[in-house]
Amino acid sequence: MAVQPNIGGLKSPEALQRALTDAQYLADDALATAAYLALALGKPMLLEGAPGVGKTEAAKALGGVLGRQVIRLQCFEGIDAAAALYEWNYPRQMLAIRQAGQGAPNLYSDDFLLERPLLAALRHPGDSLLLIDEIDRADHEFEAFLLEFLSDFTISIPETGTIRATRPPVVVLTSNRTRDLHEALRRRCVYHWIDYPDPGLEAAIVMARASSVAEATAVAVVGAVNALRAEPLAKPPGVAETIEWAEAATLLAGQGARWPDAFRRAIGVALKDHDDLTYLAPRLGQFLPGEAA
Template sequence: MPVRPSIAGIDSPDRLAEVLRDAQYIADEGLSTAGYLALALGKPLLLEGAPGVGKTEAAKAIASVLGRGLVRLQCYEGIDASAAMYEWNFPRQMLAIRQAGEDFINLYGDEYLIARPMLQALQNPRQTVLLIDEIDRADPEFEAFLLEFLSDFTLSIPERGTLRAEEHPVVVLTSNRTRELHEALRRRCVYHWIDYPAPALEAQIVMMRASTVAERTAAAVVAAVNRLRAEPLAKPPGVAETVEWAEAATLLNAQGAAWPTAFARAIGVALKDQDDVSYVAPGLDALLAEVAA
């Protein structure tokens, strides 16, 4: 059996939260506990939540604090095993056959193997963190394919046999919950739901990520974003949009735009859908004047 991953120096949820903060990611108690348990137990970490709440950023921060490279498998409708696991370099194999003549060649050597994210994680479990991003966008058939990998951390290559990781790789899965994941997949993971952060915490995130933004500006942007999230928008602003809106408004203010005007002119940084912009436009000036007061 593969051994659990080494997490030297991360001996508690509080310690994980501390090092994540050093990596510019603020984790609440729930996330730091789930992340610590996933690492300590050698289990995948499944993060669900609305788009823009920081699920992918959490995986990047975990890779950073572990001193590992992030290997990202971006899921999409129709993704298959070859895109996730491995492919054979067919043109190179054909070239080798022509050059070899009557000599014997091994067409299934490492030089012909193209490792995709899952195989990369098994080959280098101590140097990588595997991010399986937006698993809910993949077909249920691909989700079923993942089950064996997440149970035993093995991959079967018919031409070469079964490859088993020498230790459990660190795996983070994210889901925007556009569809329900299979119960069998959930059972293999440590689960955590990431919600939008509380206003005070989101203001801290803004000031951490955007050092030029004043505390008052951060609070005003967060207040405006929370009001916008309460509206029936197609694409509510996420945390990244909050940070970028604060930066953009600060930049325009430095160039002479008054605060309500700076916020309004930078609205395209916060809202990325024309119908959403049109929907909030009638009341936007009043909202921004209120939060900037």
Template sequence: MPIRRSIVGIDSPDRLATSLRDAQYLADDSLATAAYLALALGKPLLLEGAPGVGKTEGAKAIASVLGRQLVRLQCYEGIDSAHALYEWNYPRQMLAIRQAREEFVNIYADDFLIARPMLEALRHPRDTVLLIDEIDRADHEFEAFLLEFLSDFSISIPERGTIRAQEHPVVVLTSNRTRELHEALRRRCVYHWIDYPHPTREAEIVMMRASQVAHDTAYRVVAAVGALRAEPLAKPPGVAETVEWAEAATLLHEQGAAWPAAFRRAIGVALKDQDDLTFLESRLDDMLREAAA
């Protein structure tokens, strides 16, 4: 059975949504509910969605709300358990052996243990939030290892024995869905799909994250980003790019650039792929002019 956590000050999805807003993260009711249930039931939270919709920022905001350190494990092709759990500091062990000469030295003491994110979360479950970022980039073997870890939140170190968490750590997994995750892993988690926000909410995010951006500018930028996302781009702008584009265009506008020229001159903040820029080259000015109208 999942372990129910006592979350000080967070007794409902609405309360969590308010706390996340205070941490500069706007969560709709469905996301706030999924996050609340994951926290309350002691289950990992799996956030899926396109790149740039706020999955990682959501984990950071949860850590901020809980007053905990975010411990991030960035997944990649070929990642193995050593990078996720722990490693021994072999050079330091060898140096200690040489310096000790005939005296006994415990080369498997904490001083020689390099804790990686998953071990750190096991050791300090009440002080950390473990973010397993972009799990879909890892291979199936690592996913199977992760499934075992999430089953009992313990690891075995041959030289030290088994380390088991005193309570279930808070775990957030993210996936860009570049591949399907194993069904067994999904069953361990509370799942939520994060889509691009509604234009009104995205404009709110812009004004929250970039307070110097005017109301009208925020909506112009969101309209332009919406038009860009409707195109078959290799790398459509995410929410972070929307905020940064609004900031950049505002800066150029304050220096004398008119709309939509300010958008056009700052386009490298929103689109970061040459093929995308080439694809839109003949229509980009008209798209931005329409969004800025």
């Protein structure tokens, strides 16, 4: 299959980075470059990273920038081809048989086909972005099946025939790395590890996403969150928690709470694990920004 550039008017990694920023997704140079190359080379992009670093959001932002509808396949333990490709609508088929009387209805037409994400993406390769989210949750068998799908972008439906994409769709895969992915799957993709953003970038993300938050507050929260991430926590705060902690504390401060206290009272939006809270309780004060605005 010929490689088709999917980059639209985006002529460089920098142009893509700017477009993502306009869409309120702040990507660093490395991520913007990986995304640009994946698009330009017509390859899937594999994003790995800790929970909450912005993997899913990166795919959504990319879809927005490219004017493509995001079709999401959320992986889970036990996911099988039927959930990913298509299913026949049995109740509807039954009903059709009952209503048809003598004439035999065609039970394997589009009317009875329940399109699942992979088939949907295959049918609309020009205006969709296929997000295969949290692939590490699926088992090895499903991963092997996906590898095949990503190699030839065809789906064979025994009752109706083979459907082939007219061009390779844009595909983004994400993984939290709860297990290693197959070598062969990695080889097919442009790989990028998303780290927690550096403090300057994370403060900018907070400002972009939470308009109520003052810059000093954003900077202070990012400092606190980074200190928390250095602790051995079960659920270290992700970027979403940083944004929400800043927002929540700002809200309470607006109602008269003092700064360290506003952060303390809002801690439930930053830390969401009882063991983590218990572990930090004796020292929590040292993680709370004293003066945030």
